[in-house]
């Protein structure tokens with residue numbers, strides 16, 4: 504059952520309005536208005552949901568009577584949504600994502616405290632202009648860097664370059680900023696994006712098969728994120744088939760399956776000759792989104808590489 508444990512649960516059963524009602528004192532932090540865009544497990548997010556959510560958040564941020572937006576979201580794909588909003592919603596107003604690792608029925612559910620902290624951060628003047636934020640477990644992370652790194656623990660989220668700050672006594676305390684562009688400084692604007700080009704991810708393991716990449720190409724993928732070993736390695740036996748993809752107009756983005764650390768262009772692999780792109784330090788799911796955004800502006804590998812080194 505879904506009683507005291509945290510591994511078994513039913514997701515997306517409580518409405519936004521009821522989530523808010525379950526947090527004592529929330530109304531004292533800010534004037535709140537709830538809106539229910541979807542009520543789904545975040546595993547069920549498609550690009551359609553992502554585009555619809557980003558458009559709605561952007562529209563809300565344009566309203567004079569809205570100072571900030573809090574998005575409650577399942578934790579499984581929260582990092583993808585956070586990154587997408589970070590790059591495509593042109594605003595300085597705080598956008599804060601939060602969720603729960605334990606179901607509301609658990610003995611020590613974390614959702615209410617997380618929501619309370621997310622609202623406190625969103626309502627605080629110091630939170631503006633920092634890009635999209637994720638508040639979980641008393642930490643404030645950047646949508647650029649944060650990833651779910653544990654399946655169950657309350658401290659399931661981590662940023663490879665560290666959190667931006669902490670929630671201390673109900674207020675944000677900041678320690679760093681992200682250096683890369685976001686919000687209005689980003690060249691991507693959700694109101695000028697009709698659809699996202701198809702991009703697939705293939706994760707490396709021993710004994711790979713080139714046909715998996717071909718399947719993505721056959722589906723019409725314009726780019727494939729190769730989540731390679733370590734520094735984005737491509738096995739010797741895959742080099743020829745993957746080089747052929749380029750001739751079919753499919754871009755290969757070399758990324759690391761480790762989920763952290765940069766992939767260095769030209770290191771051991773002649774990316775210039777192959778027309779390949781490296782992801783810099785982006786993890787595979789976020790590299791998929793950034794590749795798709797870059798491809799909305801054209802498919803030239805040099806231009807896509809510039810995007811990966813800039814954001």
Ligand SMILES: NC(=O)C[C@H](N)C(=O)O
Nearest residue numbers: 514544545577578579603
């Ligand atoms: N509620 C959660 O955090 C887990 C759930 N599978 C989701 O991501 O929607």
